[in-house]
Structures are given as structure tokens and as C-alpha cells.
Amino acid sequence: MHTITAATQPLTLLACQIDIPTMTSAAERDAHLSKSADKLRAQLQAKSADLVVLPELSSIDYSRATFDQLDVIAEPLDGASFQTWRAVAQEFNAHISYSFARRDETGTYIAIAVVGPDGVLVGHYDKLHMCQYGASMEKDYFDRGDHIFTFKVGGLTIAPIICYDIRIPELSRTLTLDHDVDLILHCGAYYRDESFATWHAFATTRAMENQVFFLSLNRAGETYGNSLFCKPWMDENTHPIHFKDAAEDFQFITLDPSDIPKVREDYTFLKDRLEDYSTL
Numbered sequence: 001m002h003t004i005t006a007a008t009q010p011l012t013l014l015a016c017q018i019d020i021p022t023m024t025s026a027a028e029r030d031a032h033l034s035k036s037a038d039k040l041r042a043q044l045q046a047k048s049a050d051l052v053v054l055p056e057l058s059s060i061d062y063s064r065a066t067f068d069q070l071d072v073i074a075e076p077l078d079g080a081s082f083q084t085w086r087a088v089a090q091e092f093n094a095h096i097s098y099s100f101a102r103r104d105e106t107g108t109y110i111a112i113a114v115v116g117p118d119g120v121l122v123g124h125y126d127k128l129h130m131c132q133y134g135a136s137m138e139k140d141y142f143d144r145g146d147h148i149f150t151f152k153v154g155g156l157t158i159a160p161i162i163c164y165d166i167r168i169p170e171l172s173r174t175l176t177l178d179h180d181v182d183l184i185l186h187c188g189a190y191y192r193d194e195s196f197a198t199w200h201a202f203a204t205t206r207a208m209e210n211q212v213f214f215l216s217l218n219r220a221g222e223t224y225g226n227s228l229f230c231k232p233w234m235d236e237n238t239h240p241i242h243f244k245d246a247a248e249d250f251q252f253i254t255l256d257p258s259d260i261p262k263v264r265e266d267y268t269f270l271k272d273r274l275e276d277y278s279t280l
Contacts (some may be wrong), residue, residue, distance in 0.1 A: 010254050011154045011183075014049035014094075016040065017227045017249040019220040022061050024069045026080070029060055033084040043250045044092040051153050052088075052096045055187045055219040055227075056163050057110060059100040062189040062219075067101075067141040074103035077113065077124060086119040093117045095153050097160060099187055102126065107143030112160040112187060114151055125149035128171065131164035134193030138164075148175065156182045156213075156257060163188035166202045166216070169209075176210040177270070182260055183213040190218045190226075204230050204240060211263050211270060213255050220248040229253055232263040 018036055023029055040052060059081045060066050060073055075081055081100040089096045095116055102111035102124070109126035116122050126145025130138040148171075150159045159181045165171050166186050175181040184206065190199055199216070207214035207230035214230040227243035229251070234240060243249040264270060274280075 009154050010256050011051060011156050012047075012049045013215065013253045013255060014040075014043060014047075014052045015215055015217050015227065015229065015243075015251045015253060016043075016052065016054050016058075017218060017220045017225065017243050017251075018054065018058065019248050020058065020061055022063065022065065023073070024065055026072050029073055030080050033059060033080060037084050037088050039248075039250075040088055040096075041091070044088075044094065047252055048092065049094055049252060051158070052094050053185055053187065053215060053217055054096070054098045055217045056099050056112075056189040057101065058098050058187075058219070062191070064137060067137075070101055070103070070108055070141060074101040074108050076104060077102065077111075077121060082113065082115060082121065086115045086121075089115045089117055090119045095122065095151075097185055097187070099162070101142075108141065109145055110138065110142050110162055111145075112149075112162060112185075114149075114160075122151045123149045125160045125162070127162040127165065129164045129168050134195050135191035136164070136193075148179065150175070150179050150181060156255065158183045158185060160185040160187060162186075163190065166199075166206060169206070172206045172210055172212075176212055181212060182257065183215070183255065184210075186214060186216045188216065188218050190224060192223045200226075200228060200240075203228060204234060206230075207232060208234065209269065211260060211267070213259075215253075218243075220244075220246060222246050225249075227251075232260050233267060 113124040114122040203216035225246040229241040
């Protein structure tokens, strides 16, 4: 059964619903990275954060035109995205979670990486489930990852998942039960296609069934937006935090680690699980 989190200190999260322009070259990618870094600097100069989070493929546009240029736009782990965000992380003493198209000798991946306040790469996650419906065409361009990734900030155990991963409940469940994750960073590029209307229901369900903090962060734009942050328990008095419908939005959110054991004490979903359902 799950071990109750031992984290005690609040964590301040800066969730960035940013706009990402169209692009087909590395130069355009790098100009966007520079502009995005300036936006984050402005936010962090006004208020400090322990962890900064950017959406899926925050370094590049999500489109066939962009993906057709992955030969020049995809990066290694120590590429332009890492160099940009390590400078910001060191400047503001924060962890930064960002996303980019990662390429190495094994393939091309939709990746999230985290850089620490010391400028060192903490680790990375490659998207496990490729989406191939609606506006998504990932199986045409990307390879599937083969590992999960967890890291700690201020005593909280954190794990990233990416967009379509939310639709596969086993992943969030495994992160909760087997890896003691307290906060899931669900970073997406949720386009307003036929699946958009059901996205929030998945986010609130993953938060409450696993009794974890759950950030579901989209990019900004007329056909994107509507990010939300969920607590381990929500009802008529405790609501998710909703971001703007389309515009850029930077939300500072404070997480109280004591929320998790309190919720699990009152609502014993995880404790009441059977050890094995396969023999029923």
C-alpha cells in the first residue's frame, strides 16, 4: 500500500501557459526560447518560485510543418533548450521543467527535462503514449519512451507525464503507488479538437483517485488554453484553479504537503484497495 508523504514544507509552483509561435527553423526556435526566458524572468523578478513548469513541446510549435523539420529543430539533452533554461534556473535558484523534441541515436522523442538551481540536468522523461487522433499525429514523427522519471523539490516527489498519457490510468496509478509521487506535472498541447471537452474530467479524476496534486498545463492560444490545477480532494467548497481560456497566463500556486495525508485519512480510497483483483 502507499506510503504517506513525509514532505512538510510548502512548495511554490509557477505554471506558465505560454504562447508558442509557428516555426520551421532552429533560428526561430532559439528566438522563441529567448523570448520565453524573458517572460519567465519578469515573473520571477516579481515573485520567487521553487519550481517553474512549461507545457508540452514548450520549445517548438505543435504542427506538421514544424515536425517535418525535426532534422534541424530536434535537440540533444544539452541543446538550446537546456542552455536557455539552465541560465534562468541558476539566476533565480529554481527548478525548471521544460519540454522539447529530443533526438539521439535511438530516435526522436517528445521529452520533458528538469534542470536544477545549480544548472545541472536533474533528469528527463520521454512521452510513453503517442497520440494519433484529432489534431495529433505523433506516431508519424516520434518514438515511444521507455522509462518514468521522478525528482524531489522541497521534500515533494514529483513526476512529469505528457498530454495523452493522462488517458492511460495505469501510469498515474503506478507513479502514486510504486513511486510515492505527490505531484504529477501533466504538460500538454491540448488542441480544441473532439477530445478537448473531456480533458478536464480526466485531470480531476487522476488527482482525486490517486489523491495527489495534479497540474494539467496547456499552451496558450486561440485553439489551446484552459489549463487547470487540481488538489488531492475537490468538492463544492474546494475547486480546481482555472487558467485563462486562451491568453497567456502565469499562475503562482502554493502546495501544502499536509493536504495529502489529511485527504487520505478522511477518504481512504488507496487504503481500501484490494491487493489483487485478477482472481475475483
